[in-house]
Amino acid sequence: MVQQFADPYAFLRELVQNGMDAGARTIAVRVEALPDACATSVTDDGSGMRREDIEGPLLTLFSSSKEGDASKIGKYGVGFVSVFALQPEQVDVETWRDGQAFRLRLRGDTSYELEDAGRREGSGTRVTLLQRLNRKALVKHARRTQAALRRWCRHAQCEITLTIADHEGGSRTSVARIDAPLSIAAPVSVTAAEDEATFVVGPSAGAHHLDQPAAGGAAQPAAGGAADAAEHAQSFAGFYNRGLTLFETADEIFTGLSGVRFKVMSPRLQHTLSRDNVRRDDAFWEALARVRELVKGPLRRELAARLPEAAAAAATGEGAAAYAAMLEAALTPPTALDPDEIPFPLASAVEGDRTRAGLRALAPGREPLLVAARSDALTEAMARGGLPVVLCNHPATGTLLQRCFPAARIEEARAAYLLVREEPESAREGDAALLHVVAEALARARHGVARVSLCRVEGALRQRGAILLPGGIERGAPHRSCHAARDVVRRAARFRPGNALYLNVASDTVALARRRAAVDPVTAGNLLARALLVEAKGPLDPDDSDRLLDLRASPPPLPGGGGRAPRGLPR
Secondary structure, three states: OHHHOOOHHHHHHHHHHHHHHOOOOEEEEEEEEEOOEEEEEEEEOOOOOOHHHHHHHHOOOOOOOOOOOOOOOOOOOOOHHHHHOOOOOEEEEEEEEOOEEEEEEEEOOOOEEEEEEEEOOOOEEEEEEEEOOOHHHHHHHHHHHHHHHHHHHOOOOOEEEEEEEOOOOOOOOEEEEOOOOOOOOOOOOEEEEEOOEEEEEEEOOOHHHOOOOEEOOEEOOOOOHHHHHHHOOOOEEEEEEOOEEEEEEOOOOOOOOOOEEEEEEOOOOOEOOOOOOEOOOHHHHHHHHHHHHHHHHHHHHHHHHHHHHHHHHHHOOOOHHHHHHHHHHHOOOOOOOOHHHOOEEEEEEEOOEEEEOOHHHHOOOOOOEEEEOOOOHHHHHHHHOOOOOEEOOOOOHHHHHHHHOOOOOEEEHHHHEEEEEEOOHHHHHHHHHHHHHHHHHHHHOOOOOOEEEEEEEEEOOOOOOEEEEEOOOOOOOOOEEEEEHHHHHHOOOOOOOOEEEEEEOOOHHHHHHHHHHOOOHHHHHHHHHHHHHHHHHOOOOHHHHHHHHHHHHOOOEOOOOOOEOOOOOOO
């Protein structure tokens, strides 16, 4: 009968179960090191036992005082024998109620002694196992005790603590809380309580993005060991009675529940005689059917309701991981949502909105979906023009965006758009001569523009020497404008009187010309004009080259009343 228990440490579950069946509110488990030995005790504040309870149901195999009581978990009368699974030297049972205490001493050869332990107030039971263990075995025993309690009792409906007192090893006494709320590791979950049963259901997709698994807004303590690994598998099912584990699996996938993690706690669920599985009866199959209903209806609705909030939080820089987790769940069956209903965070608010759904309509034909890792001046300028940029402030967001819209082209906003900001007039005063010569040179080459100024470029084309814009930036207006890089490149060679040319101060070519202009603005302006034409149109044709050479023979008057520049170019 001892060998029926697949896990020898399942005796802890049996003793906790007995305490709960006795009405215990708190259960204390203690592992204490003794000289060359170890004492493991389980103490509850339940109703205790009378002498007839000890001599009857406790000491008689297959005799259970709980038979026919639906409020009790144990039914078969074989649970207490599990205390011998670890082959202890001795098992002591102390129990008290109605002012009377009894002490039972059981030995491995099945002999026992029962004695009156005198008067004692209150009620409760303590079961203590004495084992001879060396130092190494003691450490292993303490670790397995904690793992077994977390596996079998972590959702128990009473307070359970584990104390490890290793006086012999010089370690400090540690106390850990075992019981935890019924929850799952999922980006979003629903909890349904009905007919004394509790269901917790959520998707596994996306949960790996979370630092601490969340379930309905609450983090679940680590279960440790195999139980923890199972709960974080692609699919997980757990069945419990009053919080004690009947069966947990990550290997058995139930129909329609792939990719779902769920737990069911119900007094109607019962364990098998071997204690290692749940009985596959009507109550079991009804519970599975209810889980499927929760996945198809309430869980998908909960995900759809919480996703906009998560997207809005991600747009502010908070909760990016939580949003990525929910987004993946919204793209993965069985909780997949319509892609056009999925909101995405924006790098900068468009018309006051920090999120936007229906992105497919924003990328018709070959238009790309634009993304950025953060909000900046470029995304702000794009937003003012009504152009949304998806905020990808989590490593998974961009990949999930592409998964949501597989046919769309996704581009970095800073690679597809640029912000042109004209330098203030005070910053251009020292370059007046250079700007004048460049304008004159282009005019003589029959590529005249309305004006030439200096600018800074953010985003695409940051190393380009000049940006040619239609109409330029209006004076008196904000000195900035946003443009698609492809449009700037397409009109780069269209030097027309109505356009304005902005020299990029970050360009190496412009920087070199500005330094040279301090000594010889004519030479600097002439060479810069040639370089800009080559950048825009390719190799100069002979006519353009000849017209630019005229500047050598007849330099233009320089601004500021300085008269004409020296004729010719220095050697």
